[in-house]
Amino acid sequence: xxxxxxxxxxxxxxxxxxxxxxxxxxxxxxxxxxxxxxxxxxxxxxxxxxxxxxxxxxxxxxxxxxxxxxxxxxxxxxxxxxxxxxxxxxxxxxxxxxxxxxxxxxxxxxxxxxxxxxxxxxxxxxxxxxxxxxxxxxxxxxxxxxxxxxxxxxxxxxxxxxxxxxxxxxxxxxxxxxxxxxxxxxxxxxxxxxxxxxxxxxxxxxxxxxxxxxxxxxxxxxxxxxxxxxxxxxxxxxxxxxx
Amino acid sequence: xxxxxxxxxxxxxxxxxxxxxxxxxxxxxxxxxxxxxxxxxxxxxxxxxxxxxxxxxxxxxxxxx
Numbered sequence: 001x002x003x004x005x006x007x008x009x010x011x012x013x014x015x016x017x018x019x020x021x022x023x024x025x026x027x028x029x030x031x032x033x034x035x036x037x038x039x040x041x042x043x044x045x046x047x048x049x050x051x052x053x054x055x056x057x058x059x060x061x062x063x064x065x066x067x068x069x070x071x072x073x074x075x076x077x078x079x080x081x082x083x084x085x086x087x088x089x090x091x092x093x094x095x096x097x098x099x100x101x102x103x104x105x106x107x108x109x110x111x112x113x114x115x116x117x118x119x120x121x122x123x124x125x126x127x128x129x130x131x132x133x134x135x136x137x138x139x140x141x142x143x144x145x146x147x148x149x150x151x152x153x154x155x156x157x158x159x160x161x162x163x164x165x166x167x168x169x170x171x172x173x174x175x176x177x178x179x180x181x182x183x184x185x186x187x188x189x190x191x192x193x194x195x196x197x198x199x200x201x202x203x204x205x206x207x208x209x210x211x212x213x214x215x216x217x218x219x220x221x222x223x224x225x226x227x228x229x230x231x232x233x234x235x236x237x238x239x240x241x242x243x
Numbered sequence: 244x245x246x247x248x249x250x251x252x253x254x255x256x257x258x259x260x261x262x263x264x265x266x267x268x269x270x271x272x273x274x275x276x277x278x279x280x281x282x283x284x285x286x287x288x289x290x291x292x293x294x295x296x297x298x299x300x301x302x303x304x305x306x307x308x
Contacts, residue, residue, distance in 0.1 A: 008275070009275075026275045026276075026277075027275075027276070028272060028273055028274065028275060028276075029253075029271055029272045029273070029274050029275070029276055029279050030272035030273070032253075032276050033250070033253055033272070036248070036249065036250040036253060037250055039250075040249070040250050085275055085276050085277065086276045086277055087277055
């Protein structure tokens, strides 16, 4: 006898990194409860892991690997799922910058939160002498590893090694006008050796790729009720939207 | 805020729905959060209506005496 199917409304969303359209359902009260529990008692790692499990359950399209999605994509996806599950509006309390203490309530519609790609951001890094790198965005798994393992690492050498590991994990392809090498065909040792021979200028370009990665952003202006001064407010990243 | 509610609130509402209105936990947990909020609001309206009717009936009885 076939098991009963849970019928829930489904929605479509176009992923920004791949352009692929996926189907998802809103999360349920039991999934919201799990998120609430980790939000109150869990560490950042627990919150992210639960978030991942909830998203996995909500994505109906087969073959979407949540842990391999870029972190900004995951934030965008969660924002959409949250909108369909609870409501399209998020109530925030923003601190006015002019006095640094007055908090002003701000109501943000989730549809107004856009993915901001900073100027000059590119996945292709020209290293000079005809050599280029094609980068890929860090997945949630890599994001977790680099964030939590780096903070857990003891010595500074371990931290440097982990930072290098995070960089080589994001290399997709190395190519010249005539030849190309896929990172997936190379060992970590080979990639590390390649990265270590880059000069500071070339490495700076790789750093710029990470610094200018796309992020969720909402810009607005609020007036401080105490001073009547207008303040520009920029809210970035999932953590800030839901702080 | 990420959520419109807290875990304490969620537990309290779930308990009230189960204890006083005989909902099952699996039914409650299978709802979409906004759906549950709507049902709870309807229930509150219904309870308020019942309370008013009871009060009116009480006043009517008092006037009869």
